[in-house]
Every structure is written in structure tokens, then in C-alpha cells.
Amino acid sequence: MTTMFSGASNLAEGVDRAFIFIFATAFIFLIGIVALIIYILIHFSRKKNKSPQQFSGNTKLEIIWTVVPLILVLIMFYYGWVGFSPMRKVPADAMQIKAIGKMWEWNFDYGNGKISKDLVVPLNRNVKMNLYSADVNHSLFIPAFRVKEDVIPGYNNYLWFRPISKGTFDIFCTEYCGLAHSGMTAKVIVVDSLEFNKWLADLKVAASGPEHPGLAIIKANACLTCHSLDGTKIIGPSLKGIYGTKRTVVTNNTEREVVADDEYIKRSILDPNADVVKGFNKGLMQSYKETLKAEDIDKIVDYFKTAGGQK
Amino acid sequence: MNNPSPTAPLNFLNHKTGLWSWLSSTDHKRIGLLYLYAITTFFLSAAVLGLLMKIEKVAPGETIMTAQTYNAMFTLHGIIMIFIVVIPGLAAVFGNIMLPIMIGAKDVAFPKLNLFSFYVYITGACLGLYSQFAHGHSPDTGWTFYVPYSAEASSNVVIALTAAFTLGFASILTGLNFIVTIHRMRAPGMTWFRMPLFPWSLYATAWIQLLATPVVGITLLMVIAERTLHIGFFDPALGGDPVLYQHLFWIYSHPAVYVMILPAMGVVTEIFPTFSQKPVFGYLPIVFSSLAIALVGYFVWGHHMFTSGMSYESRWFFSFLTFLVAIPSAIKVFNWLSTMYGGSVDLQPPLLYAISFIFLFTIGGFTGLTLGSVATDIQVHNTDFVVAHFHYIIFGGMGFGFFAGMHYWYPKIYGRMYNIRWANIGWGILFTGFNLLYFPMFIMGIQGMPRRYFDYDPKFQLGQTISTIGAIILFTGLITMISNLIYHVRRGAIAPANPWHGVTLEWQIPSPPPHENFDEIPVITRDPYVFDNPYTK
Amino acid sequence: MSTTEHSEHSEYIDSETGKMGMWLFLFTELFLFGGLFIVYAVMRSKYGEEFHHAALELNAFIGATNTVVLLVSSMTVAMSLTAIQKNQPKLAMILIFCTLLLAGVFMMNKYFEYGHKFALHLYPGSDVMRNLPHGEIMFFGLYFLMTGLHLFHVVVGGILLTIILLKVWSGKINQEHFLLHENGALYWHLVDLIWIFLFPLLYLIT
Amino acid sequence: MKNHDSHITSYALNLKVLLVLLILTMTSILVIKFHLGAYTVALALILASIKTTIVLTYFMHLKFENLILRLMVGGVFLLFAIIIVITFIDYYFR
């Protein structure tokens, strides 16, 4: 289970110290202010105090309550700064991992074509994440490590950390990036070095063979945000092995069964709301009439027919 | 709008009747009321969206709406609340109604321009709504319109941008009008430092409206150009710079948050002396802190971009300035407390709201400091912590300030009194619901719950559910408060000219004020807050 | 303070008040262009070389001519105000007319300049433009947006001056009441001011 | 209500101002030809600022306006300058 508020990286201590100082100050002031208000309301209430005093200022007090908060905020600034500055000083020996954010998933590239969906890192090793975006702004956020940096197209942003405890932690995307922004999550798994080396060695090199042109089109048009190719249901039905199967659809409010042939798949892409798959909502998928050329759709159909995500 | 009873003396509400006399009036008080009705309507509709979002989040997964709807919803909620409700908000309503009276003038400097800017505002607001219902998707970019997403999203972003642009224009015109009014129309003898503090806060606000709004105007135009002409200032594929957009956006939008809060500070600054029957403590420090907030507020915009990949130097620089801008706010809080200290404090609804303003604003302000510190902002940026921060400070600050002003000036504006008991009850429900709704979001934010999330990890379930319950309580409170006010506009007891024993000029004329405010322009001979006949029962 | 009369009843706004309103409006215009200048500054610091190269495409001669045209028009409009103040409405009308003529010349030049760019298919969104190096896309994007917005102001200023011309003619603007004239002139000077910066930044940095 | 207290700028002064502006324009065109590298921009901007000041003072009558208005104009330009400088704290150090 994920630990929620214990720091799991070397950077956590500095950040938490700043939190504690600010919250402690806030707490003291808030208590003081509330106490003073209650005192005033009781002691100077109109029932008790019928002759208000008429003073209207006091230079000494003004100076005190300008200088004291000033000193306090300078201390806050100081803690914030020292907590932050190590985040920008990457140790030279840091291991480099490329994090690729795209709508709406994370890919972690360990080099040599080894790409993983989860971030696996060795305990007590410095890790530098180089952040790349394939489309819009994202942001890589690992709460347990107290790190976050935006992933912006055209920018070489980075962050680094050294995990100091083993476990599995959340990764969130914290820059709004469209429909499935809240689904753009992943995990960090901190393991010890040996285990890490073994895991990396076993990590399959991403298939480098030529991709089916239909699949490329499917990827390029973000179909995969709503449709999986592995059987899981996302926003739309999974398209795994769809070709030739029987589908229960609702046409004009009547249920019927159709076979997913060329015709049906084309219709689903060009006029998705004509046959709405049972259990799914109408109107989510928009027609791709404007976006996809006829030959592209043929390629998609061919992909389902031949490769079809069969395995 | 208000039935003129046969015996009632002529006042601005009844000296002319008929809808057209309202829609074409250049009387600042009527324009202020038009704004009030428009803004209340928009506020309620956007608030309902907020409630719906909370209901969606009562449990993880999809409950009452899809992700697309949720995203469109927080976008519309944010756009309406920021651009249509809180930025014009207090200045357009109470500024319009009270500013000329408080400085002893018969109207603002450019009454026709004032009416014109109201219609610009309405046009912008309608465009904003239209973007929702026009053919195609509702915009789903968030109120910040960050590129490249806003340049690519297939929704009606251009209409929404045009709406924001138009609303900005209305805001500029209002600001312009107020600056000139304050410079040129003060009653004889009212020197700058004899001016009450609400006009002072409006003066500081107006400068921000005037000088910051055009920047966002041109920025939004650039995004429109980007979408329609494909120029690509912000599109990395064409060599543009997405972070530059963020700079331009926040150069406006940070100062804009002070457009929201400064008039609210002005309102409570009027309320504390009246209900303590005691001069304001530290008049000059309050004046200069308003000006300081307005000025320094221009230079801290980068604190919204601490994680955007800005240079290291600018990150700590902006952090430093952010802390400095907190000092004038601190000065104000302490001066308000000292104003009450030693007074004869009468805990009427306006004061109740003003005191809750201090409480909620302090929480919002201190969490603002948490966000201003770079190290901690890294953790809580774009999480529910930020959402809680700005709801505390906007709703708890500006919102409660607005309610305070509403309860304070209500008898003046309508010449009638609301039910005090129900006002207190409404406040109690509102205040409880408010804290239940937003406080858990601080905790979830620190734990890492990101904002603009349709769905969430089940470990946040408890906090989210409490928060939803809070939203429902808050909803009840709002209904109670608003129905009390609406009901008594016509049926309330007739209010005297000066029910709270205030000393500023608006209390020296009949309620409701006559059409031209003053039969004779008053000559001012002393400071604004002199209570020489201490009120004793 | 002289404004004791209620404004709904007074036909003329106090001139100090009106002028201050105009100046404040000019400030917002400055910040409107200011946003573009910020973008320009940032892009230039990124793409100095390419800006340099792209600027060569612009016709500095037309730019310089237009600068002179605007400066002269600024003077004529200032003089027309002097003429009104000295109670020489005829002269004032002639001078405003000259200003309008110069504005026309300015727009003609712009027409040729834009026309040339369009002939080369150099306009936002065109294929030619899209295939340029990044810095040059930025430069031309800024060029079109900045000069386009400026041109829009020239048109608005022209309309304003026409109205003023008619009012001088009908005697509504006279030695006693010339607030509108003064404000129109201020607006026209602003148009000139902005061009004073646009000219070196776009045409001269080669 | 009337513009009586307004200052009247003479025709001759207007003409002189125009001449100075034209000379400054020529200077900036000529200066560019010298290829002063990084300094050209600075120089062009300085010249433009001088021209701006002249237009503001004489054509726009700032010289004869009250102090408040002059302070406002100065303040607005200063504010804009500061905003540019602060933006460049980001870009310069990147």
C-alpha cells in the first residue's frame, strides 16, 4: 500500500521543514486572531461597553505589525529556498530516464529501446528524469518524493530525486491535458539495486518491427484513449479481436445483433451514433468523417481484419 | 422593480418606472443594481455547477456525469466565477452604487460610458454562455486556457476567448470611469485623505483593471490568431513558446486576484468602524497598504509557474516578491482588529460576515504563503490545495465581503430591512458548510490529490465525501441567506436613513437615495470616520 | 472642483475630466501593444539571427516613408488644434483634412506592402510561411499582428478625425469647446507613438 | 466647462518639433548601416524613446499638463519597463 505522507526521497525533508514552519506560524496567528476576536466580542460588546474609545492609530504598533510579519515571511522564504535549491542541482552520477508524457499515458524510456509503463527505480540511486511531451502540457508529479515538474512540448524540463525507501508510490499528471487527464497515472516502484538490474535486463525491447499502418493511424488519432487493444474497457468498448465477432448494438432505440464486418467498422467510425454498442453512451465518440481519409479507414479495417490485436 | 407606495418620497428606485427606464438609465445606482441582478444570476448558475462537480466526486469513478462533462463544467464554472462574477463583482455593484455617494458626487464622471460598459459586460457574459451551447463541444480548457491544449482542443474555445476579451473590455471601462471620478468629482473639501476607505480601495483596484486587463486581452487575441490563422506564437511545432503564454496570462491574472479582493477589503473596512462606533484604526496604513498591494501585485505573477521550467533565478525571485505582497494584507488584518478593540461592538449580520471574512481570508492567505514558498509549492501546485486556497480567499474573502456589503448597504439601497434572525441563521449554515467543503481539500491536496481530476484514487474517498456534504450544507445556507434578502426587498420593515449609525456620506441622505443623491453637494470639513455622538442605548 | 452640475444635464464634460479619461484609455492601448512587445522581445532574444534575416524581406523604404507620413500627420493634427484654439476653424479643417490624406497615404503604402507579401504567399497560415525556419515564422507572425493591429488603430483614428472634421464644420467644435478635438488628436499621436517603436523593431534591425 | 485655461502651442513650435523628429528618424536609419551588432537594437530603442518623449511633451501637450497626469504617464511607462525586465529574469537565465 502506498504511504501517503511520509517522504520517500532525499528531497522530502527540506520540503517538509518548510511546510512545518509555515503551518506552525499560520496556526499560531490563527489561534491568536480568533482568540482576540472572541475577546473583543465578549469584552467590548455593545451591551457591556456603551462608550467606545476614540483612538485612531498608533505608530509603534504599526511598525511592530509590519516588521514582525516581514521577518516571519523572510524566514518562510528562506526555508522555501533551501528546500527547493537542491531540486535544481542534479548530481553528476545520476541515472538518466526519459519520461514521455502523451495524451494520456506515461512512458519511461530507459534507453536502448527499453520502455516501461511504470517507473521502476533502484533504492538510493540518484535518478534524473528528462521530461518530454509528445503533444500538450503535462506534469510529472510524485507526491511521496515531493517532486513535480511540467512536461512541456519544446522544453527540456527535468527533475531528479533519490528514493530512500522501498515501496510503490503514485505518479499523477498534474497539468490539465484534456479528456482523460485524471486517468494519466502510473506507479513508481522502488526496489533494491539487484532487483532493479534484473528487472531492467528482463524489460522487453519495444517492438521495432514495422508497425501495421492501420495501427499507426489508430495511435495517431488518439483512438486508444477510449479504446484498448487488450480487452479492458475504458470509455469505449475494447477493440481487441473485434473483427468478425457478434456485437449487440442499439439502433434507433431497438436492440439488435450485428457482425463486426468491414461495413460495420466503417460505420462505427464515420457515424458512431448510428449503432451504439450496448452498455455505452451515445455521443461520446464523434464522427471521424472530417478527420480520416477513406483510405485511412480502409487501413484501420484491414488492421482489425489481419492483425486485429488478436493476441 | 420596486412598487412605489403612494406615500413614499421619490427616490432613485421609483422616480421613473418601467423596464426601459432601468435598461436605459445612466444613474450610477440603477446601473449598480443591474449589475447586482446580472451577477447574482450568474453566480447562482456557476455555483450550481460547483455543486454538481462535488456530487460527481462523492465517490470514485463515474457517478453523475462523464469526464467530458466534468471538464467542461469546471471550465465554465471558472470562467463565470472569475470573469463574470468576481472580477466585476464588488466594484461594479457596490462601487457603482456607493462610490459617487461616498465622495459626495451626483454621479460618476462618465455616466454614459458606465451604461455602455454594462452592455459590453452583458454581451461578454452572453458570449460566455453561448460558447457552451453553440454547435460543437463546450470548451474544456480550464479558465486558464493554457496552450497548446487550448490551441488544439476541438471545442468552442474561440467563442470563450472572445467572451473573456469582451468582459475584460468592460472591466477596463469601469476602472477608467472610477479613476477619473475619484480624481475629479470629490466634493469640495474632501481631500485625498478625507476620502473614506472603500473609495480608496476602488481607486487601487481601478488601476489594476486599467493596466493589467489589456495584457490578457492581447494574449487571448493571440490565441485566437493561433487557432484561426495558425501563426504559432505559442505552438512549439512552429517555434512558439508555451511558457510565454503562461507569463502573459498571469501578468494579468495575478493582479486580477487583487481586483477581486481589494474592494472586499474596502467593504469590511467600512463595516468595522460603524459597528464599533469607533474611528478606523490606522487610516493611512490602510490606504498605503491598498496601494502597495496593487503595485507589488504586478510583479509576482511567476508564482503560478514555479513548476513550468522557468529559470532557477526567476523562481526564487518571484517567491521573494510573493512574500512581500503578503505584508500589506497583514497590516490590514491587524488594523481591522484594532479598530474593533475598545469599541462598542454590535454583532449584527454585516459584522458577522466581516469577521468571518478575517478568519477565512487569513486561512486563505496563509495557504497562499504555502504556495508562495517554492519548495512547498512544488508539492501542492495544481492540487486540491490550490483549489482550497482560492476558494477560501475568493469565496471566503471576496464572497463573504460581498455578503457583508449586501447586508450593510441593503437598508440604504432598498429602504427596507431584512430579517436579522434569519440572516444570522443563514450565516451559520453558510459558514459551517463552507469549512466542511473546502478544508478537507487542503489535506487531500498535500497528500497529492491533483485538481481538475474527474476521477480519483479511492484513498481520497473520505475527504471527498466530507467535502460533498459540506457543499450541500453550503447550498442550504446560501438559499437561506438569499431568500431572506429577496423576500424583504418588498416586504421588509421600512428602514431608517441610518440604521447602523454610520458616519460616511451615504448614511447622511435618505434611504433609498434620491435620484441625484444630494440636493446640495456637501462641503467636507473633517476626517471620514469621526463618531462624535457615541451611540449608546 | 467645478463639476457640481449633474452630468445627465450638462452637455459638455469638464475638459480636464474628459482629457484624463482619454489619457487613461491611451494607457490601456499602450499595454495592449505592450503584450505584443513582450512577445517580440522574447522571440527576438530566442531567434536573433532569424529575425535579422526575415527583417531583410521587409521594405525599409516603405517603412521609412510611412514613418515620415505619420510624423507629419501628427504635426498637422497638433496644428489643427492650435488653429481651433486661435479661432481659425477653416485652417483647422484644412489641417485635419491633411491629416486624413496622410492617413490615406499610410494605408495605401500598407496596401502595397501587404499585397507584396501576399503575392509571395507570405501570410499567416500559408504553406510558404509554414516551411520557413521557426524564427522567421515568428517574425512574420508578429509583423502581421503588430502592423495589423496598428492599421486597425489608424482606421479608427481616421474615423474619429472625420467626425471631428464634421463637428468643426458644423461649429460644434469651436474655440470654447474642443475637448473632442483634443482627445482625437491625442489618439492620433498615440498611433504615431506606437509606429515610432514598430518601425525600428520591424524594419530596421537588419 | 470650457477649455479656457488650455495652453496654445504655436505653429512654429509644432514645426520645429517635427523637424527634430525627422532628424532623429534619419539618424536611426543611418545608424543601422554601421552594423554595431548588439548595440543597434539598443541604439534604435534609445532613439525611439527620445522621439516618444518629444511627441509626448510637445504634440501631446504633457509639458503643459498638471503634475498628476505627468506622474501617471511616467508611472505607466516605468511599470511596463519593470514588467519586461522581470519577464527577462526568466528568459535571460535560461
Ligand code: HEA
Ligand atoms: C481573491 C483572490 C486571491 C487573493 C487575494 C490571493 C492572495 C494570495 N495568493 Fe493566491 N490564488 C488565487 C486567488 C487569490 N490569491 C487563485 C484564483 C489562484 C489559482 C489560479 C489557478 O491556478 O486557477 C491562486 C493561486 C496562488 C498561487 C499559485 C499556486 C499554484 O498554482 O501552484 C500562489 C503561489 O504563490 C498564491 C499565493 C498567494 C499569496 C501569497 C497571497 C497573499 O496576497 C495573501 C496575503 C494574506 C495573508 C498573509 C493573510 C493575512 C495576514 C495575517 C493574518 C497576518 C499575519 C501574516 C504573516 C505572519 C505573514 N496564490
Ligand code: HEA
Ligand atoms: C468566485 C469564485 C468561486 C466560487 C464562489 C466557487 C464556488 C464553488 N466551487 Fe469553485 N472554482 C472557482 C471559483 C469559484 N468557485 C475557480 C476559478 C475554479 C477553477 C476552475 C479551473 O480549474 O479552471 C474553481 C474550481 C472548482 C473545483 C475544482 C475542479 C477541479 O479542479 O477538479 C471545484 C470542485 O469541487 C469547485 C467547487 C465549488 C463549489 C462546491 C462551490 C460552492 O461554494 C458553490 C456553493 C453554491 C451552491 C451549492 C449553489 C447555490 C444555489 C442556489 C442558492 C440556488 C440556485 C438557484 C438558481 C440557479 C435559480 N470549484
Ligand code: CUA
Ligand atoms: Cu497529462 Cu494531465
Ligand SMILES: [Cu+2]
Ligand atoms: Cu497569484
